[in-house]
Amino acid sequence: MAQNKLKAAILIVSDTASSDPTTDKCIPVLQEVFGDEWDVVESAIVPDDKSEIESFIKKWTDSDQYASCIVTSGGTGFAVKDNTPEAVSPLLHKQAPGLVYGLRSLILKLFTNFDRHAMLAPSLAITPFAMMARPVAGVRNKTIIITLPGSPKGAKENLEAIVKLLPHACQQAAGMNSRALHSGGIKKLEKEAGVASNAASGGTHSHDHHHHHHDHSHGGGHKVPRAHTKPEARPVPNDPSAGPTQRHRKSPWPMLSVDEALDLIKEHTPKPEVAKMSVNERLVGHVVAESVAASESVPAFRASIVDGYAVRIPASGTFEKGTYPVALVSHAQAGEVPELKEGQIARITTGAPLPPGSSAVVMVEDTVLVSQTEDGSEEKEVEILTSEIKDGENVREVGSDVQKGDTIIHKGQTISAIGGELGLLASVGVPQVLAYRKPIVGVLSTGDEIIPHDEARPLKLGEVRDTNRPTLLTAIAGTGFEAIDLGIASDKPGTLEETLRAAFRRTDIVITTGGVSMGELDLLKPTITRALGGTIHFGRVAMKPGKPTTFASVQVKDNDGKRVTKLIFGLPGNSASAIVTFHLFVLPALHHASGIEPAGLPRVKVVVDRDVKRDPERSEYHRVVVTAGRDGYLHAVSTGGQRSSRVGSFMAANGLLCLPAEKGVVAKGEMVDALLMGKIVSEL
Known part of the structure; x- marks a missing residue:
């Protein structure tokens, strides 16, 4: 079976067929409907008995070798022995009424579209009695379960009505990220499934309840304007020119989980660009984009x-x-x-x-x-x-180290600073390789209250020294990327827009700090959407610190007139929040754009050496010092107060404890996940 095929199972419910399997006609018919895109891994025939039906459903859903979809045929009518819905319904963890409506809509289509569906005319003779069926559909664990009529024709027509939509449903049931799955909207999903809405084909009024779209069609195919994006994907930021009385009192941006935010970053980060690079120390940290073969043997002589x-x-x-x-x-x-x-x-x-x-x-x-x-x-x-x-x-002997023609560096390998990869390339005389270019990052502070950290004068009331910019520039350089200092942008209208446009000519990713909350002078979001025509992919994350973190993309023309995507990360103004969100969100984007896998900080298990209080509402990233203990375990000690403005909480910190949103504490001695930001130190 090809790895991309979904698994299906067919269960026939019939006293007659269970006594004489040769009388069953449904299994081959349903196998044909599933076609080559599916792998029918199981089929069975059971009598009209609830316990036997339940037994097979559990067998096919409750193991690691689960079927993505199970269809039953038979036992859905009103006869005394028709028990399939009663057997299946209690097993479902989630109901799927939309699939049931889809089955019933087949009957309506036969009547309302008779002139355009003549091939289905023979089914009209049975459709009135099809109303007597009691279909059930839903999800158990990761499996979609659908009950079909007992007649081969009825089972075939019902399955045909929904089979193109089942892969999408099965992917969701199996746990695929919903945002990634729905990226591109309903039209993309319809195109991939090979189906069209009624409105798209000039049919009747259509509602897509799952995606909250409405597609209207009237008469001769005339359509009213229809939005192509989901409402929740296009919140409207404050209009700075409207004044403080008209600003939002509640953020319009949906609160995303950290994982959802990371998925969006991966989705919208441009693919890495390939460049020809010389084999020297500047190649360190780059990922090879094409495997390299030895052009000569090493040694070349005995x-x-x-x-x-x-x-x-x-x-x-x-x-x-x-x-x-x-x-x-x-x-x-x-x-x-x-x-x-x-x-x-x-x-x-x-x-x-x-x-x-x-x-x-x-x-x-x-x-x-x-x-x-x-x-x-x-x-x-x-x-x-x-x-x-x-x-x-x-x-x-000749070639005992490297044989001519051998692959010495594989695509996807990173050239490390240890020297082995560079030494190997140099040993066979490779002057250049194809590698992924690393993005250039610009760092910008925003706010009229911000002054350079090294300005030698006392602070005026309300002024704040710029700690974020030098800290982030250092962090970027420490992770192996080139950083450009973009200075400080004023909170005056137009200034941020001009600064960002200039920055796009020099950088691939811009990091700003401050200006992403709900204040009347928080200009980043309106500047991105109203002035730059960009798209904000998320504007809030359910985390602590760093809730107002913003991620956006903007389309601009490069020096050759080609349209390219630039990224903006709007990090919070508080210092600890800015550093945490850099490591949690910006670093994975840098890795995605550079071809580095896996992206982001390495995750390890650590033993907590003191009680750590949890936040019941938001996941927290607690700054810690991770040490290698004499007992063979990694240990984590908190750096103290975790207030988002307390940059001192990063003193000596080399890790972030990953604490899910829960009540209570992580007790001393418990083992939890941590993200490593730096070198592990040994316990004294």
Whole structure:
């Protein structure tokens, strides 16, 4: 079975067919409807007995090898023995009335669209009695369950009415992220499923309750204007020109979970760009975009791995110890080396090429100098003290490290600062590789109250030194990315727009701090939507600290006139919030744009060394120092007060405890998840 196929199971409920399976006609008919896109992994026939129906449903839904969809056929009427709905309904964890309505709508289509659906005309003879069926549909665990009529024709027509929509339902039931699944709206889903709404085909009034869209069609196909995005995806920010009396009193932005926010960041971050890069220290941190093959072998010649003497083993296969003249010298340098004849030896250094004709190398420790030249500058004769010399001993053969044509670096590998990857590329003479370009990040502080941190004067009332910008610039550089200082933008109308437009010409991602809350001078959101024509993908996250974090994208033209996507991360103005949200949200975007996988901070398990109070409403990212304990576990100690403005809570912090929104405390000694921001220190 192909890995992308969904699994289906068919259960026939019939006393007659259970006694004589040859009488069943439904299984092959339903298998045909499922077609090649599905893999029917199970089918069975049971009598009209509730316990047997329940047994098979549980078997196919409650194991790791669950079916994505189960259809039953039979037992849905009003006869005394028709028990299928009574057996299935108590097993459902969620009801799916929309699928039931979909089945009933088939009957209505046959009547209202008779002129355009003549191929279904034979079914009209049975549709009035189809009203007598009691269909049930819903979800158990990760499986969609649907009850169909007992007749092959009725079962076939009902399944055909909804089979194209089932993959979407099964993906949701299996836990796929709903936002990612619905990205692009209802029209995209209809196109992928190969279906069309009534309105799109000139039919009757259509309601899509699941997506809250309404598509109207009247008469000869005339359509009224219809929005293509969901209302909750397009909140309206404050209009700064309307004054404080007209501003929102409650945020219009839906509160997303951290996971939902991360999914949107992944979805809207541009794919990494490929560039040709030189093999040097600037390649460190880049991900290779195309596998690299060795253009030559390493070593390219037979080389000695010790200091000693190259010898030639005679045809007999045995080297005899004794005194030999030193006929040649081979150093680790370029040049031709004469052939070594039998009965001669050659002094050789580590890494030097073996003279032609050499068989092995004897270590210098296994020799004694016998005589030297008259001027005493060279060895003349050397005694070899051992006969235990084998062919190829102490020799590094051609290609023993790398064979020509071997793949030495695979696509997706990161060039690390340790040096192994660069050394390997250099060893075979690779001058350039294709790698993913890393995005350039700009950091901007906003607010008339912000002054440079190094301005040498006392603060005026209301002024705040800019700690966010230098802190974030340092964090960006520490994670291996290039950062540009964009300075401080005023809260005056138009200033932020001009600053951002200029920043887009120099950067791929802009980080701002401040100006994302509900104040009348919080200009980032209205500037993005009203002035730049951008899209805000989320404006609030259910987390602590960092609730007002904003993520947006803006389409601009690059220097070549090509439309490109630039990202904006509006981080909170409080220092601790800005640093936490950088590591939690901006860093994954940098990784996605650079081809780095997995994206984001590494997650580890740590033992909490003190009680830590939880927040009952928002997930919290608590700053800690993570140490490697003598007991073999990682331990975490809180850095103290976690107020969002307390930048000191990051002093020595190298981790963030991940605390879900719950009442109570994480007790001392409990093990929880943590995200690592830096190097783990050893316990003293």
